[in-house]
Amino acid sequence: MPPRRRDGAYVHNAGTSSESEGFDDIDDGNYGDKRKNKGKGKAKDTGKGSQDKGKGKSKEQAYAWEATYTRSWDTVQEDEGGSLQTAVEDLLARGRRRRLLEPSSAIRRTIIRHLMLLLDLSSSMLDRDLRPSRFDLTLEYSRQFIVEWFDQNPLGQIGIVGMRGGLGERIGDMSGNPQDVLKAISDRRRLQPDGDPSLQNAIDMARGSMSHLPTHSSREILIIYGSLTTCDPGNIHDTLDACINDKIRVSVVSLAAEMKICRELANKTGGVFGVVMNEDHYKELMFELVPPPAQRSASRLTGGSTNFSADLMMMGFPTRLPDTSPLSLCVCHSQLKGEGFLCPRCKAQVCDVPTDCDICGLMIVSSPHLARSYHHLFPVKPYQAVTETGLSPSPKCHGCSHSFPEKPSATGSDPTTADVISPLGRYRCPDCEKDFCADCDVFVHDVLHVCPGCQ
């Protein structure tokens, strides 16, 4: 342990330049070991450089603080003609590869999610290694994350806890309304970073607010951690065990360096751990957590009792009151309103769905909200890159009716992308065997979730 500690401390020192001496026991910097793995993995992730160059480079320039002088234009490769086509294709290829890895068949996912977002608001967040600063970037990404998260998980709820001054601070209560959650982090001044963070206090607070939740819904914690230390009142490993018991999935995005406790939190609870290399990578790590997680079999956890935490939930489908209906007080804001929804059980008026009825606690949803989650359950199969046209290829994309290019593009021969990029710009659905253009391929899989050919 000591030599590794030194290693970790050293790196830390070079990067954040302050508080390096305050490296206490809890912070188990298992850094040197992981670093090589990380380096390789990340190089593939960013994929900006060409592959051959990337591997050599990644060891030297894996993390933002290690790069003395970032020359972003070096990472983009021009081809002979000075065009950036290859670099662009590389990016496309990466996206396609990621999609191919996703399971194409219907899988079980947790549809009803509860997430606590733990934001580090310690003074280390004022560091400017991520531009404009860790704190500002985190707030910005959190907003985007929340919007996207609610879009994909309409039945989910998010709460926010801040870590500041050695305490856990409740910033936003668990809520299913994106506006409420966004409002909680809208005031930048109220969240001004200060003092040390405390993982244990914050996790305990988050755990407390999720303890009442039914078993069929997921309990997740996402920690955005900028500090390299934590200031805890007790043994954090007890907290970790408690999390495992409560089946809380903890994911950590670290803005500084890897800490052993963070990785352990993630690993033991089935979460994801990542260290941010740059601004784009930060966003990537965070947004990986947006789609609902595939349901793990319970045996992987504590050798649990039943197979899946499946359950039957009681939900109410409200009556929508049109704008012209007589005014009445809503139970959520106590305001006089015409439009709204009526709880089917207690007939209380609420402003927005989905929500839990404030009076009788019934979960109120409308059928489109349920439908919004269906695409996670029935995904579109990934399209195959077409390398050779058959006898009579269709002249136009089956989706947007734009013509395919006549001749194959010259860059298609690039071996690094050949498996996923079609030189003909054609991508074929394995079911209906219709050809689609690259734009429609992305659109169908990322937004539409319906194959136009199979309909």
Next chain:
Amino acid sequence: METTVSDSPPEHLSLIIDLSPTQWHLSSLDTNPQPLSLRLFISQVLVFLNAHLASRHDNTIAVLVALPGKNVMIYSSSDTIEESDHQSPLDESNTYQPFRAMNSAVVQRIDEELGAQEHGETEAPIGLVGALTKALCHINRLTHPTASANPSIAVPTPPNPRILIFSVSPDLSTAYIPLMNSIFSAQKLKVAIDVCKLYGEDTVFLQQAAHLTGGLYVNPERRDALLQYLAMCFLPSTAIRRVLGMPTQDHVDFRAACFCHKNIIDIGYICSVCLSIFCSPVPVCSTCRTKFPIKTLQRLMLNRPSPLSNGHQRTASPAPQR
């Protein structure tokens, strides 16, 4: 000073026409209060399209038709139309050229597509949702001309897209999930979906589509005045609709139907794995075969509210097809 013509982006209209032969045949029967034949309808739609194109030089259209088991894009403004047989110059001088080119292309393609239909015993389900997804793909290309387009060419302001569906067929319960996905995509692309229900009962799915995307759902009371409906309701752009009032729909049914009896229910029991809806607590999910804990069942049975009135109504949310 040219602001009147250029300050707002141009409008794009994707037209989806339901060409179900059976339904159109039924619609044109004299037993209807106001019979409407396909021919008559097409001629009115062409005038409507002309009116859309007339408003601005750079307004664009795309026309898709949904046929039994099939859907085709038959016209798009971005296509270059090969000049077909030339009419005599005197005829040409009486019609605005772009109108003439578009109208003849649309009519010709509709005839082709209808002619290619096989007259089998049963009609395959109408490919309306497929047409909708294609229209969305097309709009996506128009409004986000990124990746494949040459980045050095700055693109003109992307148009303001809209979709208008002429529907004559009833809802297709198998198309529920794809349709809902299309609706959510339309929301993301900020595309309003207008629906004109020309024949038959109101369709709940399309009502939801119009409501969720901020479009209009109109079931014309007088089908003989269709053109007036088109000009007043479906021609104005979303910007104009903020000034001129439009018919609204007050009764959009957002309640769900249970998967087991297709009853419309107020309070339902939902499988947490596949979101199937049941009207009473069941031990095993019929869709995904998940067994539910017995404890939950007991609890729910106890708390069960008094039996609901089970009117057999039309479904708003039928079983997903696996």
Next chain:
Amino acid sequence: MAVLDPTPSGAQHILLPFLYSQSQTSLTRLYTRPSACLAIYRLLSPLERQIIMSLLWLESSVPASVFASWVHPNKVAKQQYDTAISSLTRLHIIPSTPGTLAKLLLHPTFKASFRTALTGGGTHQSFGVPADKGEKRSVNVEFLDSYAVERWETILHYMVSSGTGQSPVRPSQGVLYLLQRSGLMSAFGGGSVLRITSAGFQFLLHPPHSQLWDLLLQYLHMAEERRMDLVGVLSFLFMLSTMELGQDYSTENLDQTQNAMLEDLRDYGLVWQRKTSSRRFHPTRLATTLTSSLPPLPSSTTTSGTDHVASQGFIILETNYRMYAYTNNPLQIAVLNLFTTLKSRFPNLIVGALTRDSVRKALSNGITAEQIVSYLTTHAHPQMRKNVPLLPVTVQDQIRLWEREKNRVQADEGFLYTGFASQIDYEYVLNYARQLDVVVWENAESRCFFGRADGHESIKGYVTRLRADANGGGGQGA
């Protein structure tokens, strides 16, 4: 010149006021042509267009109150609606029916023609009669474009280089007359030499579309004076605007007025004819885009490749006031030279800077800061379009400050009155001057004030009278 009044954005099309001023009978005659109806329809605002469309297929009239009830009950919408209705009434598209029980109804002629325009058919031939196919090789679009550009730039270039000593190609006499008539250029010295006026400078910075309409509007005014048939002129312009680019049209069906117009429009670059006596003509892009928002000039660089770049803009402006313009077009360079100091010139690039002197020179020519900013905005390079705001704020502000600097000193002609013997004298005179409202500046300590020239005589008389009363005080012209 009212024509060049820089109307704020969102304003109506420049042609509409002219149409407002026309009599109902001539407008009715105009409305008999479907192409004219279509073209006018396009010039209207979106709301006006929708009102027409809503009324077009109705056979009976609609009570105005019913129609107004469809308007959203907020103030902005109401106002827009009222403006739209009044505009349509002034165009006589909706005949005005006084009284509270007003009915909305389209002008029957307009209704019939516009319906024909939308449905097609009829025998009006108002969309132009294409010439017979065959015989001669047809002219391609590129040729027409280059022709239009050449003609149009000749006019502008002539304007911009007048007075600089260069002698560019002179446009035809008709064009020169039009320029002079419109006040864009004025005869200088002996009368044969034309020189650009301040209005002309402003004109140069307008976008091509409004330049075109500026000139055509002048042409319409001139046509009125020349006793040409105004309806014929207008309907010919509208017909041109609905024609197909690249198609040739026969002149056989044109009347005398329109044949005469062909000659003028040829000079402006709106139409092309092989020979003056040719029996067919080709509208150019300038003509076919008259009622659309497409760029009327395909390429402002003199036909040398890279079409899109020119139409997209070519100027890059940096925060340090440096300007790079990717162009080799003498006209654009000359226009830029109006308000920048050009430093160096390369085959496809000129480098310059906005300086206080160069901008002041432009300001003194009558160009406003707003016009410079809007010119730079509309011609900004696609690269610049990624910036928010598009132009560097520093530069924009500085240009405006330079303009204000010019306005900071206000010159008043007048006299300084000093040397009053006593405070009382001073106050007497000052009070008197105040009553006349001619005091520009006063300073009680040094007993002097400045009065405008128009009050001088009275003050002088007053002082003389005072002096006669008591021997003191005095007014001195300064």
